[in-house]
Amino acid sequence: MKIDSPTLIREATRADATAIGTVHAAAWQTAHRDVFETDWLTKLAEQRRTRWTDVLTAREFARTTLLVAEHGDHIAAFTHVGPHRDQPRDAELYDLYVHPSLWGRGLATALLDAAWDRLADAGYPRTRVWTLAGATRARALYTRFGFTLTERTRERDHGDGRPVLEIEYARAVHAVPAPRLPGAADARPTPRRPAPPHPPASVGR
Known part of the structure; x- marks a missing residue:
C-alpha cells in the first residue's frame, strides 16, 4: 500500500519530543500486547512516552540521528540510529516505530531508506538491531529490508522479573539495496547529516 498523503522525512528537534513519545507508546502497547501483562505493558509504554525530552537533550544525542x-x-x-553500543565499528538501529493507525502505509520503509543513506555516508560497514523474538511484525519488516539473523541472542528483563528473549539482525550498509517497498518512494527526505562513528555513552530503549 502506498502512502496516501504527502510525507516528509526530516531530522527531529526538541519540539518533537511529545509527538515522538506518543507514537512510541502507542506502538509499544499494540505491538507487544501478547508479550507483556497488560498492567506492566501500560507502565512500559508510559516510560517510552515521557523519555524523549531527555534523549533529545542528552550530550550523547549529537552522535546519533533521529528522523x-x-x-x-x-x-x-x-x-533512531547511531553508533553501536557494543560493536564500535558498526551502526545500530535503536528504534523504529510507526503509529498503529498507519501501519502498512510504507512509513517504516521510508524511514529506513532515509536512515540508510546517512549510515552509508558515515561509513559504517554494517547495521545491527535487537528485537523481541515475539515481535513478528518487526521481524518481517527487517527481513524484507535485507536484514538477516546473526547468532546473537540475549534475555532482557524489562523490570517485571520476567526476562524476554531478544534476537539480533544485521545487514551490510553498502550491500545491494533491498527493493523499495510500497510507499517508500512517496516520502521526501531532508538533506543528510551523517552520524559520526563513535558510540554514545548511553542511549536507552
Whole structure:
C-alpha cells in the first residue's frame, strides 16, 4: 500500500519530543500486547512516552540521528540510529516505530531508506538491531529490508522479573539495496547529516 498523503522525512528537534513519545507508546502497547501483562505493558509504554525530552537533550544525542516522518500535519513515525553500543565499528538501529493507525502505509520503509543513506555516508560497514523474538511484525519488516539473523541472542528483563528473549539482525550498509517497498518512494527526505562513528555513552530503549 502506498502512502496516501504527502510525507516528509526530516531530522527531529526538541519540539518533537511529545509527538515522538506518543507514537512510541502507542506502538509499544499494540505491538507487544501478547508479550507483556497488560498492567506492566501500560507502565512500559508510559516510560517510552515521557523519555524523549531527555534523549533529545542528552550530550550523547549529537552522535546519533533521529528522523521523523510527518504524515499530513503530524508526526506518525520515527527512527533512531547511531553508533553501536557494543560493536564500535558498526551502526545500530535503536528504534523504529510507526503509529498503529498507519501501519502498512510504507512509513517504516521510508524511514529506513532515509536512515540508510546517512549510515552509508558515515561509513559504517554494517547495521545491527535487537528485537523481541515475539515481535513478528518487526521481524518481517527487517527481513524484507535485507536484514538477516546473526547468532546473537540475549534475555532482557524489562523490570517485571520476567526476562524476554531478544534476537539480533544485521545487514551490510553498502550491500545491494533491498527493493523499495510500497510507499517508500512517496516520502521526501531532508538533506543528510551523517552520524559520526563513535558510540554514545548511553542511549536507552
